[in-house]
Amino acid sequence: MHERSLTHALLRQVVALVRRDSEPEVAGPETVRAVVCQWGPLAGVEPLLMQEAFRDLAPAYLGRDSQAELVLRHVPLTVTCEACDLTWDQLDYDFRCRRCGHGVKVVRGDSLYLAEITLAEITLADKGDHGAWESATSPDSSDKVAPSGTRGDPTP
């Protein structure tokens, strides 16, 4: 069941991107509301197991009261033949060109893609004088993304 391993990688990437994008005193990973991913038939992902892993692991990365949901959008397996420049959505696992028999290249549907992250938009005014929300991560981890197998990664 490598969905947990993929989910660790996904959440590490989400935290890094949110920190890079946001002013740390304004918003952090606790503002993530949705993580939208694309997956295809050759991504090696079972959606139910991915959702279960996300529910289990998100609090360690996005805050224990995280409201983030994982949205998994299925995409078809798209292949292209570089010999005859034909592109189509593949319905089976025969990776030979239907026109010339040449081996084809997969252009979509063979991996798990992080497409979008939806964040609650926060301003300093939202926080008010005393209204700092509960920190998503421990104070000493506010400036770093936890590397695999260490801090913030409950199941190395």
Added chain:
Amino acid sequence: MSSESTRTGLPSEGRQRTLVVQRDVLAKASADAQTFRESLQHRGTLVVNLVSSPGSGKTTLLQAIARHWNQRRSMAVLVGDLETDRDAARLSPLVPTVQLTTGGACHLELPLVERGLQSLPDHAYDFLFIENVGNLVCPASHDLGEHLRMVLISVTEGDDKPGKYPKMFRNSDVLVVTKTDLLPYVPFDVQAAAEDARKIQPELSWLTVDALHDVGVEALCELLDDVRTQRVGQQA
């Protein structure tokens, strides 16, 4: 979604923004694997990742390769299992070997491989073999920085495996059909298995081996030498 979290003090959910990313979740792992691959290439080492079901004969094949080369090539093995050092115990009398125990994880990832390499005697090996955890599913998704991925099917498993595990065969370079000494006793069509696999990966090379009796091992070693010359640019 709730409109407001009283516990976190966050404002109404009406105001949201979207970060558009479009990035492979394993992009960083792939970049790290590429760095590892290039680093080993500079040292003259071809890295081979062996993947298969449990019990298909990965360790027996590596023993046969070590016997065949008989120190004419320098090779080392990193061998992955959930528990025990049984495979390392079989290989270490022949070649430098490090057992990687995953403690339950169903596949190897690059940090484990890097740690294992550090535990090997420092040497510019001609070949570094990674014997992955026996599993035709999860190891397919993880680039370990190998130059060549070799997938094994033993004849006792059945010839229907490629179509059932397409990602593994799609991401492999060489198919080795093992335990061919048992072909008279089991219904396994070697041609059918190879054709099924080559539908999924038309560039897949394939060969048959009876490692227990050293049949087909020489041809496999020649293939490995050829790939090393092409990828690493040196003759062993």
